[in-house]
Amino acid sequence: MSSKVQAVPYLRTLYLQTTPSYKRTSGYCGIGLALCERLLSQNDQIRLCLACRNMQRAVSARSALLSSHPSADISIVQIDVGSIKSVLQGTKILKERYKQIDYLYLNAGVMPNPQISIKAFVKGLFSRKVLSMFATGEGLLTQKDSVTKDGLQKVFETNVFGHFILIKELEPLLCNLDNPSQVIWTSSSNARRSAFSLSDYQHKEGQESYSSSKYATDLLSVALNRHYNTKGLFSSVVCPGLVMTNLTYGILPSFFWTLIMPVMWLVNNLPKGSPI
Numbered sequence: 001m002s003s004k005v006q007a008v009p010y011l012r013t014l015y016l017q018t019t020p021s022y023k024r025t026s027g028y029c030g031i032g033l034a035l036c037e038r039l040l041s042q043n044d045q046i047r048l049c050l051a052c053r054n055m056q057r058a059v060s061a062r063s064a065l066l067s068s069h070p071s072a073d074i075s076i077v078q079i080d081v082g083s084i085k086s087v088l089q090g091t092k093i094l095k096e097r098y099k100q101i102d103y104l105y106l107n108a109g110v111m112p113n114p115q116i117s118i119k120a121f122v123k124g125l126f127s128r129k130v131l132s133m134f135a136t137g138e139g140l141l142t143q144k145d146s147v148t149k150d151g152l153q154k155v156f157e158t159n160v161f162g163h164f165i166l167i168k169e170l171e172p173l174l175c176n177l178d179n180p181s182q183v184i185w186t187s188s189s190n191a192r193r194s195a196f197s198l199s200d201y202q203h204k205e206g207q208e209s210y211s212s213s214k215y216a217t218d219l220l221s222v223a224l225n226r227h228y229n230t231k232g233l234f235s236s237v238v239c240p241g242l243v244m245t246n247l248t249y250g251i252l253p254s255f256f257w258t259l260i261m262p263v264m265w266l267v268n269n270l271p272k273g274s275p276i
């Protein structure tokens with residue numbers, strides 16, 4: 001594989017948004033960085049490209065990865081998926097740099113100003129949906145969205161639309177029938193059909209923009225497969241499960257998570273078919 005990598009600008013993995021966040025007690029966090037670590041520990045010959053909005057943090061992420069994988073090939077490109085201009089600039093650079101992208105992992109996501117409904121939580125505790133409430137957060141969370149410079153809803157543009165433009169722009173690098181590519185979206189078990197509406201796909205009206213954006217991601221992935229499978233591009237979605245990152249620390253402070261973690265663990269690991 002490495003000889004192929006050197007012969008043509010051939011990108012084994014384009015990895016998106018991996019900037020580490022120094023927060024709370026335990027140094028770096030974030031699903032993106034953890035995934036890069038895992039990928040490199042499986043195969044440090046892959047060529048990684050980190051696409052991040054904040055170059056300073058991107059450099060720290062690269063250094064952190066290189067400290068444990070010194071021979072890894074890791075480059076950086078600046079992309080803010082919340083800005084169409086930035087996506088177009090970033091993809092122009094990528095098209096100059098590479099001829100092919102094998103894997104595009106779409107990780108950037110935001111959940112601005114999350115609020116928990118204590119009323120819905122208490123109601124949920126005494127309902128038959130208690131387990132799914134802990135696994136998906138269904139009905140518990142609301143967010144306050146805002147409008148970007150592009151005039152789009154921030155959660156929609158960041159979690160969905162910016163990534164979509166990125167794929168469209170990278171089509172020549174992704175669509176190769178002789179060497180199919182994979183696009184992997186970071187969706188969520190919080191994605192909910194009832195939070196999404198085609199007549200308000202940006203979720204301007206409601207307060208569950210995160211849930212709506214993740215449902216839109218799931219729909220978009222299906223549509224991409226219909227459109228692109230014959231061209232050599234395959235799309236899928238993953239939910240990483242509940243992971244302690246800046247996103248979850250934005251919902252509850254870390255000490256609170258430490259307190260409720262045993263309950264969360266128990267609920268999420270109960271054998272299937274148990275009475276509750």
Ligand SMILES: NC(=O)C1=CN([C@@H]2O[C@H](COP(=O)(O)OP(=O)(O)OC[C@H]3O[C@@H](n4cnc5c(N)ncnc54)[C@H](OP(=O)(O)O)[C@@H]3O)[C@@H](O)[C@H]2O)C=CC1
Pocket residue numbers: 017018019020021029030031032052053054057079080081082083107108109110158186187188189239240241242243244245246247248
């Ligand atoms: N944590 C969890 O329990 C779950 C998370 N997810 C999803 O996983 C993904 C990663 O989240 P997680 O690691 O938890 O959260 P973090 O907040 O730690 O990471 C989010 C990442 O997205 C980047 N990002 C945000 N906005 C933009 C933007 N406009 N342009 C470029 N990058 C951006 C951030 O970059 P920066 O460092 O510059 O802020 C950061 O690196 C998200 O899509 C999230 O919805 C899904 C299910 C559960």
Ligand SMILES: CC(C)CCC[C@@H](C)[C@H]1CC[C@H]2C3=CC[C@H]4[C@H](C)C(=O)CC[C@]4(C)[C@H]3CC[C@]12C
Pocket residue numbers: 116121133134135136137138140141187188189190239241242248251252260
């Ligand atoms: C004592 C109460 C205040 C405790 C409330 C607990 C809730 C804040 C959390 C219970 C389940 C959590 C979640 C489940 C699924 C996550 C999902 C996969 C995701 O993408 C983002 C975060 C979650 C919605 C998360 C959020 C907090 C809970 C609702």
